[in-house]
Amino acid sequence: MSDNSHTDAHNEPDYLRASTGIKSWLFSVDHKRIGVMYLIATTLFMMLGGLMALGIRLELFTASGDLIDADTYNRLFTLHGSVMVFLVIIPAAPAVIGNFVLPLMLGAKDVAFPRLNLASFHIYMIGAIFLIASMILGSFDTGWTFYTPYSSTTNGPVAWALTGVFILGFSSILTGLNFIVTIHKMRAPGMTWFRMPLLLWSLYATSAVQLLATPVLAITVLLLFLERLVGIGIFDPSLGGDPILFQHFFWFYSHPAVYIMILPAFGIISELVSVHSQRKIFGYKGIALSSISIAIVGSLVWGHHMFTSGQSIYANLVFSFLTFFVAIPTAIKVFSWVATLYRGNIQITPPMMYVFTFMALFMIGGLTGVTLGALSLDVHLHDTYFVVAHFHYVMMGGGILAYIAGLHHWWPKIFGRMYPQKLARITSITVFLSFNLTFFPMFIVGSRGMPRRYYEYVESFTWLNQLATVGAFFLGTSLFVTLGYLIWGAIRGPAADNNPWGALSLEWHTSSPPIEHNFHGQPTVDAGPYDYPEESSGTDSSSQWVPA
Amino acid sequence: MFDARFWLPESINSMAEGTDQFFMVLIWVSVISLLVVLGPMIWMMFRYRASQDIDRSAPPSHHLGLEIVWTVIPTAILIGVFFWGATGYTKMVVPPTDAMEIRATGQKWFWTFDYPEEGIRVRASLEADEERVKNGIPPGLVVPVDTPIKIVGSSADVIHSFYVPAFRVKKDVLPNRYTVATFQATKEGTYDLFCAEYCGTKHSKMITKVSVVSQEAFAEFISKQSEESDKPIDGATVFNTSGCAGCHAVVASSGGIGPTLHGLWGKTETLVDETTVVADENYIRESIVNPMEKIVRGYSPMMPNYSGQLSEDELNALVLYIRDLSPEKEGAE
Ligand SMILES: [Cu+2]
Numbered sequence: 020m021s022d023n024s025h026t027d028a029h030n031e032p033d034y035l036r037a038s039t040g041i042k043s044w045l046f047s048v049d050h051k052r053i054g055v056m057y058l059i060a061t062t063l064f065m066m067l068g069g070l071m072a073l074g075i076r077l078e079l080f081t082a083s084g085d086l087i088d089a090d091t092y093n094r095l096f097t098l099h100g101s102v103m104v105f106l107v108i109i110p111a112a113p114a115v116i117g118n119f120v121l122p123l124m125l126g127a128k129d130v131a132f133p134r135l136n137l138a139s140f141h142i143y144m145i146g147a148i149f150l151i152a153s154m155i156l157g158s159f160d161t162g163w164t165f166y167t168p169y170s171s172t173t174n175g176p177v178a179w180a181l182t183g184v185f186i187l188g189f190s191s192i193l194t195g196l197n198f199i200v201t202i203h204k205m206r207a208p209g210m211t212w213f214r215m216p217l218l219l220w221s222l223y224a225t226s227a228v229q230l231l232a233t234p235v236l237a238i239t240v241l242l243l244f245l246e247r248l249v250g251i252g253i254f255d256p257s258l259g260g261d262p263i264l265f266q267h268f269f270w271f272y273s274h275p276a277v278y279i280m281i282l283p284a285f286g287i288i289s290e291l292v293s294v295h296s297q298r299k300i301f302g303y304k305g306i307a308l309s310s311i312s313i314a315i316v317g318s319l320v321w322g323h324h325m326f327t328s329g330q331s332i333y334a335n336l337v338f339s340f341l342t343f344f345v346a347i348p349t350a351i352k353v354f355s356w357v358a359t360l361y362r363g364n365i366q367i368t369p370p371m372m373y374v375f376t377f378m379a380l381f382m383i384g385g386l387t388g389v390t391l392g393a394l395s396l397d398v399h400l401h402d403t404y405f406v407v408a409h410f411h412y413v414m415m416g417g418g419i420l421a422y423i424a425g426l427h428h429w430w431p432k433i434f435g436r437m438y439p440q441k442l443a444r445i446t447s448i449t450v451f452l453s454f455n456l457t458f459f460p461m462f463i464v465g466s467r468g469m470p471r472r473y474y475e476y477v478e479s480f481t482w483l484n485q486l487a488t489v490g491a492f493f494l495g496t497s498l499f500v501t502l503g504y505l506i507w508g509a510i511r512g513p514a515a516d517n518n519p520w521g522a523l524s525l526e527w528h529t530s531s532p533p534i535e536h537n538f539h540g541q542p543t544v545d546a547g548p549y550d551y552p553e554e555s556s557g558t559d560s561s562s563q564w565v566p567a
Numbered sequence: 568m569f570d571a572r573f574w575l576p577e578s579i580n581s582m583a584e585g586t587d588q589f590f591m592v593l594i595w596v597s598v599i600s601l602l603v604v605l606g607p608m609i610w611m612m613f614r615y616r617a618s619q620d621i622d623r624s625a626p627p628s629h630h631l632g633l634e635i636v637w638t639v640i641p642t643a644i645l646i647g648v649f650f651w652g653a654t655g656y657t658k659m660v661v662p663p664t665d666a667m668e669i670r671a672t673g674q675k676w677f678w679t680f681d682y683p684e685e686g687i688r689v690r691a692s693l694e695a696d697e698e699r700v701k702n703g704i705p706p707g708l709v710v711p712v713d714t715p716i717k718i719v720g721s722s723a724d725v726i727h728s729f730y731v732p733a734f735r736v737k738k739d740v741l742p743n744r745y746t747v748a749t750f751q752a753t754k755e756g757t758y759d760l761f762c763a764e765y766c767g768t769k770h771s772k773m774i775t776k777v778s779v780v781s782q783e784a785f786a787e788f789i790s791k792q793s794e795e796s797d798k799p800i801d802g803a804t805v806f807n808t809s810g811c812a813g814c815h816a817v818v819a820s821s822g823g824i825g826p827t828l829h830g831l832w833g834k835t836e837t838l839v840d841e842t843t844v845v846a847d848e849n850y851i852r853e854s855i856v857n858p859m860e861k862i863v864r865g866y867s868p869m870m871p872n873y874s875g876q877l878s879e880d881e882l883n884a885l886v887l888y889i890r891d892l893s894p895e896k897e898g899a900e
Pocket residue numbers: 673726727728762763764765766770773
């Protein structure tokens with residue numbers, strides 16, 4: 020191997036073995052270990068949220084409520100939503116992949132504030148405990164959207180859930196802050212802004228949104244908390260408050276939160292498309308700047324969740340208009356990814372399979388988003404299963420599957436071992452098929468008029484719901500198989516090369532798994548992350564790293 | 568799949584005319600966009616896969632012309648979509664000045680419809696509808712065909728949403744302001760009216776109908792209802808049609824959303840603040856028109872406020888009905 024990180028061949032242990040004992044993990048300030056701990060935590064929460072989804076689907080197999088009672092059902096969808104949004108999708112890509120990869124890509128030894136990074140993780144776990152406690156303590160049944168005055172009058176441990184969300188917000192803010200400072204201050208010599216891998220651009224945009232929008236969520240839940248506790252009248256009309264104000268506050272954060280979930284996914288896809296087709300990314304600047312413009316325009320469209328809420332017609336017109344402007348930079352990205360394949364040397368690897376899956380599912384999600392942005396259609400479709408299908412295509416088909424693609428890509432780097440490739444390719448196909456079987460019928464049942472959050476429904480919606488339930492169980496099985504072979508790969512899999520995909524960015528030019536301080540010596544950079552030689556041999560002979 | 572009826576229920580609101588075609592156009596635009604992106608993607612996936620021996624020289628890393636084209640074309644399409652949606656929307660939501668006004672009040676978990684001109688009030692819920700159909704009266708919200716209707720909505724508790732798929736109409740109703748929905752039905756029949764905003768335990772049971780009837784049938788409905796209101800009021804009917812039955816049992820039982828009203832009369836009730844009160848006429852009346860004032864221990868303060876929702880006669884009938892739910896209490900006094 021001509022890998023220059025190895026030329027001085029130290030025998031330093033990798034970060035997984037650098038120290039042992041549970042404490043050396045729980046209190047580690049190593050960004051890689053923190054990333055792995057987030058990986059374990061988010062995976063557990065994803066299983067929990069997934070099991071609740073299966074419970075919901077099982078109940079909806081028949082039109083009448085027969086399996087569980089209505090209140091249990093309401094708790095299930097509330098927790099499914101809250102867990103998936105606050106504990107899984109928001110942290111998954113930035114906190115797992117971002118934490119592990121960001122300093123490595125920059126050529127840094129760690130993030131700018133390693134202790135703060137550990138604190139973010141601890142805060143995240145505390146927030147998670149509060150949120151989960153609300154499940155054990157009784158009926159937290161407001162939906163993840165906490166709409167007032169329902170949420171300020173229902174009994175049950177809403178305050179616990181609110182506390183959890185409040186705390187989780189800080190974890191998110193601190194991670195965002197850490198990443199921004201790291202990207203500004205810790206780039207390796209020669210790593211100019213436009214030589215950064217595109218994942219870093221999207222993580223930068225994500226962090227900015229986390230930093231600016233999350234405080235609004237914190238304030239909102241704090242006010243709601245006080246309203247429940249001491250009856251200050253902010254949102255509850257019986258106390259003189261305004262419930263629409265709550266919706267504005269809530270979506271002012273929660274719409275940008277959609278970009279917290281999807282921007283890192285865009286970054287992952289940009290990396291993977293380029294690496295697995297051994298080809299310079301098409302339109303680097305277009306992709307980089309579109310991340311930033313999505314973050315900016317995306318902060319101005321929250322009102323499109325409220326077209327039927329009683330918001331004024333003029334506000335609706337403005338919000339609808341702006342909404343379409345988020346679609347443009349998104350379209351630019353999609354076109355650039357496809358153009359990257361042209362004259363590429365495409366390796367049909369598991370990560371690449373997931374890239375294709377992502378493209379199809381995310382496009383369906385995005386295009387139905389255009390339909391929902393059209394005012395006259397949203398009136399009919401709002402709060403129906405059409406919306407449920409739409410955001411599952413975007414959040415799960417887009418966000419989660421890009422995250423899974425990223426895991427398949429960086430797995431050999433994280434654990435130094437490979438998972439079974441063929442099995443991974445096959446399950447990526449079953450994930451794709453069962454995903455569509457689960458969520459596509461929801462578009463139809465929604466446009467036919469089935470409202471969301473329904474425990475029972477009218478008979479004519481039955482067959483579509485049954486398709487979705489069958490699909491959900493296939494999807495659940497496929498994802499369990501995925502989890503199984505990934506774990507097997509991490510523990511027992513064959514040892515992986517340092518650079519199995521032939522990538523140029525810096526993280527692939529240290530050992531797999533990396534040593535505790537990431538690199539031997541300080542990397543210096545003299546090329547872009549995607550400057551593949553024209554006749555690429557698919558090996559790791561070239562790199563962003565120039566030998567000093 | 569490419570027929571509007573596959574996706575959407577029959578549309579019978581003349582104000583929403585054209586939205587279904589718009590929806591189908593967007594379905595087509597989506598399908599074509601998918602093909603435009605996924606087609607080349609799949610083609611290149613095969614053509615440029617690693618095992619293929621093919622010319623890979625000089626791949627472009629950017630191409631200004633192409634990038635301008637794929638920015639401008641989507642922008643133009645999206646602006647078109649915006650204007651189409653916006654014009655359709657303004658037509659759908661602005662009620663004509665001559666529209667017939669009906670007030671709709673949502674409440675856990677039923678609707679009250681007031682016809683101010685005609686001076687009548689009807690309640691609509693699964694149970695109330697059943698009762699009305701039995702008496703030969705059309706269920707739910709009753710409106711005349713081919714007449715513009717303006718719904719002025721509000722809520723007595725949490726947010727609900729007035730949603731009639733066949734009209735393509737949805738509007739949230741709120742506890743602190745009025746919201747307006749409008750439609751003009753073009754075809755007689757009964758159509759589903761759903762609550763589309765999550766409102767608790769029986770959200771999915773807050774279902775009723777819109778009955779679109781001929782002008783004559785509507786006149787008949789109005790006169791029947793006015794007669795109805797001259798008849799002495801039956802407490803049991805008020806109880807069953809006003810949603811009380813959804814939360815309260817009338818036989819001895821425990822659990823439930825609200826306490827059973829069986830045996831309540833004359834009982835000493837313990838409240839959340841540990842004070843006690845004897846359930847008499849005034850306590851029961853207060854429980855209905857000002858339920859937040861005294862909360863029974865072990866229950867949450869979620870009973871909707873009925874003041875203004877029930878007429879004085881209805882209140883009286885209810886109080887008497889609740890009194891009669893309690894068996895004679897010998898020697899209790
Ligand atoms: Cu409701």
